Amino acid sequence: MRLLIIGNGITGVTAALTVRRLQPEAQITLVSDESAHHYSRTALMYVYMGHLRPQDIKPYEDWFWTENRLTLVEATATGLDVEQRQVSLSSGQTLAYDKLLLATGSVSRWADWPGQHLRGVQGLYGLPDLARMEETTRGIRRGVVVGGGLIGVELAEMLHSRGIAATVLVRDAHYWGSVLPAAEARLIDQQFEESRVEVRYQTELAEILGDADGRVRAVRTTAGEELACDWVGLATGVTPNLALVQGTAVETDRGILVDELLQTSVPHVYAAGDCAQHRQPGQHEVPIEQLWYTGRMQGETVAHTLCGRPTPYRRGVWFNSAKFFNLEYQTYGRVPASPQTDLATFYWEHPSGYHALRINFENSAGFAVTGFNALGLRLRQAVCEQWIAARTPVREVMAALGAANFDPEFYRQHESAIVQHFNQQFPEHATGLRRRKGLWG
Ligand SMILES: Cc1cc2nc3c(=O)[nH]c(=O)nc-3n(C[C@H](O)[C@H](O)[C@H](O)COP(=O)(O)OP(=O)(O)OC[C@H]3O[C@@H](n4cnc5c(N)ncnc54)[C@H](O)[C@@H]3O)c2cc1C
Known part of the structure; x- marks a missing residue:
């Protein structure tokens, strides 16, 4: 062949x-x-x-x-x-x-913005973009990133790593509005704040303005505001x-x-x-x-x-992971950004704002777990997938939560608080923690 x-x-x-x-x-x-x-x-x-x-x-x-x-x-x-x-x-x-x-x-997918071909305006997809960014961000002081998704936050972090002040324009009311529930997005806001990255929500790009040499000097938002900058990263999807x-x-x-x-x-x-x-x-x-x-x-x-062995593509349980500055994120299964009538949702957040766990489950017979969002803590992919695929009732998942833990220290500290919080929020599914044998010795 x-x-x-x-x-x-x-x-x-x-x-x-x-x-x-x-x-x-x-x-x-x-x-x-x-x-x-x-x-x-x-x-x-x-x-x-x-x-x-x-x-x-x-x-x-x-x-x-x-x-x-x-x-x-x-x-x-x-x-x-x-x-x-x-x-x-x-x-x-x-x-x-x-x-x-x-x-x-x-x-990269761009709308047809006036000024998008000025020098200092680019997306991030491949090696040529990286080379261009290396060249066009040298010595600059301020950049604007357009787009509240994964590449947007990467660009902001990249600028931040070189001491370049960054402003991110986000169309939605909160970060990654099409994917993340608002509670999780607040934790990412905290990351932006700690890195002194300014984020403007419900703000869209209208136009990119250039100087006499054909280089970007500012952006204008749809609200008519002009933000001075030396570089623009367009991260509005692919x-x-x-x-x-x-x-x-x-x-x-x-x-x-x-x-x-x-x-x-x-x-x-x-x-x-x-x-x-x-x-x-x-x-x-x-x-x-x-x-x-x-x-x-x-x-x-x-x-x-x-190779002559016809094999249908079966993705299985949805999984994704990312990092927002210092905050790790994992998601498994079905965790929509906004409430759904067929799903109940449990959310726990540590007072520090550095750790959070969401568990979704069906709100009728069986109460099968459908998805997890974890921020600032790591779950075991195989365990979460198995629970979702086997339609495990939420009560069982809560009782065995330690089996999904990747960070024994973290869980040792917080697992009982998570389960207690769950029991308060869902007394009808209340459970105790099952003793784990062999997991942590
Ligand atoms: C900056 C960035 C960060 C990302 N981070 C993550 C992440 O953390 N986690 C995650 O799951 N996903 C991430 N993604 C998405 C992930 O990288 C893509 O889903 C994945 O790379 C797609 O792989 P692919 O092989 O299908 O296509 P690609 O990786 O795009 O490869 C296709 C290649 O084909 C070449 N090509 C196209 N047309 C032609 C042609 N006509 N002739 C010759 N060559 C051609 C292209 O130049 C390219 O090199 C990220 C993407 C980007 C851009």
């Missing part, structure tokens, strides 16, 4: 490595226009902040690719001929395939990268449409990772998953199908 993969991100590389394992004789070529070798996109911010060197975010040594007979081509795939089964490259080269995997990732398939027979909507085997509408052409849109996502699942670990799962799944 001649397998051609467009994109050497986590999805493309996981697929390549899995195919190499399943089908040692396959000819595998990876095309990327971003970097010669795969790197961890999620670690970009740590390079800017000086915690890691560029070579530290490459999970594999450069010899690894030759050793595993993976051909790397650094070029842009510019044309797709599905009849002839070939892809043309910016280099003029044409590559034929038996099977094609589109793993083209996302691109959207699937469809450039290669536009105008071809490959069906798209917001992303490249795929069935559960990650097949597109065209025979022998597959799509996975950020660029793919699932035609029939499961209940409470999103059609486009833009996460590192789902990219890896999709890459691994599609590899089996590519």
